[in-house]
Amino acid sequence: MAVTFGTNDLLEYDAKHSVLICRECKYAIQKSALGSHLLRHKIYRRERQRLLSSIAELQLVEPDDVQLPPAGFPPVAGLPVISGYRCTATGCESLCASSKRMRRHWSESHGVSDPPDSCARSVNLQTFFRGTKVKYFEVASPEPLVTGEGMVAQRHDLDLVPTPASVPPPGPRYDLDLETLKYFHHFTTATSLTLPTGNHEPAMYWQLDVVARALQQRWLMCGLLAISASHLAVLPSDETTKQVHRERSEWFLQEFYAGWGDVLQSPSVAGLEEAKSAGAQMICIQRCCHWTSEIPALSQGLIPEPTAFDLQSFTTTVQGCADPNLALHSAFSSDDMPEGSSDAAVSGNVPSALLDRFRALPYRMAEALEKPDNALDFFATLSAIDALVECCSLSYASDDVEAVWTGMASWSRPRRLSDHFNQMVWHRNPAALIVFAHWLLLVERAERHCWFLKGSATMLLRQIRGYLPDDSSVHRLVGDLIGREDRH
Template identity: 55%
Template sequence: MPPIRLGPRDLLEYSARYGVLICRECQYAIQKSALESHLLKHKIYRDERQRLLSSIAQLELFEPDDVPLPTPDSPPIDALPIISGYRCTAVGCRNLCASSKRMRRHRSEIHGLSDPRNFSSFTRPVKLQTFFRGTKLRYFEVTPLSGAELDEQMHDAGMPLLPPRVRTPPETPPKSSLVDLNLETLTYFHHFTTTTSLTLPSAESPQLATHYWQTDVVLQALGRRWLMCGLLAISACHLAVLADDATVERVHRERSAQFFLEFSNGWEEAANRDLSMEVEEEAKKAGGQMVCILRCAQWASAEYMPDQGIIPEPAAPSQLQSIMTTIRGFGVRSGDDDSQEQTFAQASRILNTRSASNAGSFGAFPPCDNTLSTLLNHLGTLPSRMAEALGKPENTQDVLATLSAIAALVECCVTSFASDEAGTAWRAMATWLIKVPGHFNHMVSRHSRAALVVLAHWAVLVERAEHCGCWFLKGSVRKILLRIAERVPADDFAV
């Protein structure tokens, strides 16, 4: 029995087979208890709402837990979105998850198995749908129709067949779209999956970065056009950095900006949409990280990007705050809740360990790393040198914030130099921005000389992250120091 549509603009669709009433605009089923409020949400008022509720009262609606789910070989339900997800392949287990993170957790908690390197060894990709969201979310597997099966269904329903040249999925854009399936697009996609994805940091863990970008993000992008455009924008930007020829570099940067045009529209829509489905949250998180990477790349090489607001920067009173806000917004967490006192104590321990080692051995630190040795020594004497050069601080709060920022920098330097892996260097650089007190950020905004001197030392971690593989930071150190030099007298900058 075909579904029944009700309401203005055929807003609602009733399926007698499953006993659900789906809002075609919101793309999920509505519980009986929420019907009236949902209709009000769509501005269906009083008389019209009562008539519609009277019609719905004649229908048999099941509670979410009682709704029968389609079998895996069932075709998708038109009014519901199709989600790319995973099925557990363990014997006797048919668990469905919409994200690889949830599937790994299921494998660990239910089957007691650690996370293997090969994700495909215990799962297979499937297409999922769900009638309800929030606490009543229950995924079920569906099998999309092939072109021939779709034609047969349309023929049986007495509908004219679409000519081959326009028989496209609903999400396929018009021909005027910037992203078409051509050799250039495939080249950018191939470069991302084989090269660029290996160079990007992850907000979660350096060890999972490659899998996240090469598998999780790619799978999400294959089901979301706007996210695919962001992926292609990053790939084109990476090729621009690698290019030896100035003309080739400019072409890649222009293509990156064009891809971002379509990505930014989808990203803004997704960021403003209030969705409870985890798979959408994962896509929004990936989109946010793409925005940060592209902003970093643009910030240091703005002359290559068309000034059309394609990559809008967060509101900030200075370019220094802009890059700090961008990197902080990537989503990296420091991994602890250290108080200011703990930060001071850790920095003191590191510096005391260094001072006690006249032979150059740093205990837990690499004894052969002269760069780290020199840097820690420089940071250890920085407060006294700043006091001598800058004079008496304006207030006690400025002093505490500055000392706390230096102490956090000591910790982050040790973390950064512990490994040459790009993800580790990136996280050390980004973690400092999270550890510094809020008052220190305020000092930067008012161009405090003391804060800018400390910020200049943070540029060492930015440079290290770039050298370790974070290509999208190329040119950032030079621009950071130039912006600081504009605000700090030459004598102060010597500190």
């Protein structure tokens, strides 16, 4: 007889394999994640502690130590059975959940980029764990059921697709994942309103266009849900709840990146390019999330390279959040910007103290720094400061997210900063780094509107300080830039 725990027998202990299976989620729970998993099911303090005390008496092994059933054994109760593939190469027998994964396996493990149809045979698979601990094993075909009408239906617990010979039985056959629906609802009602749209219509892009594509592409939906979970993780709540959202974000990301890899290898078809574009933007947004202090970086290394938090990768990623081609198209083209002095373009909404600081910057830098190595350094630095004043005007044109984002992100686009200035930043030129540090005032302003940037300005300023010469007069130029709410 199975040993169960919790209301409605939520958890079932499989003594044969020493794992604890959540009957609602249909996978085994790692010992270290039990507390947060119970909280996800709305099991709070007293009941949770009682359950954890009872479960502590059980022998639970770590995912890597679970003894998998031999191939062909009956399915493990409580786990979904999915269709998959077993490699037919001699001595291999690797298992994959999709034909695309199997083709990739042949390419990476057997050096065959275009394997024949006979490279694998269809099998039924199960896995005890999800996320980064997925480890498939082959099982026998599930026992058929006879429905009320005498029709045959296979006992698949996940993604059952009715066919003329396979009809789901009446009653609550399809189990709606209410937790996942909550993340989807939060995205459509809240998160989508906080994301930059670049040259897209703000009210349409994330709420309608991306959602419509995500409803057709499972991997894209997982990316959307991951962003929603990351958003919830930075909202005010207790640390345990935040951790639950972080874990759910990681789970969604796992499937998102698996699908992303498959899509990149797929031939272009109608609608797929738009999905790729949305996916690329999601990657940039998630990279920003995991760079900040609010959401720790993933230990599994899911975020594609470049993952290092540095000046160049940050500016490129920021632009990619609104444009997958890493070139933000703001509402103001280069022809719209006035020539010559930037003063003519300055909005009246820009705090006078901020403008005074930017205008005085060349003189303060001249007092603290040595003479520029060449005239190009001097003019590139002045041009970058002028561009900063223009972008400041864009940022303060209004307090909506698009204006603030455009003002912040457009400073680092190629048409504003010269290649020479970018090279100065790359070579850690002190003058360029000081100007870059002053741009962080616009980044900090954007943080108040864009939750996924929270903490970025402080992290970048700390990095810049480490690059500057050990000179007090130089450090005073950037010492009080970030974190002072009263400076304006």
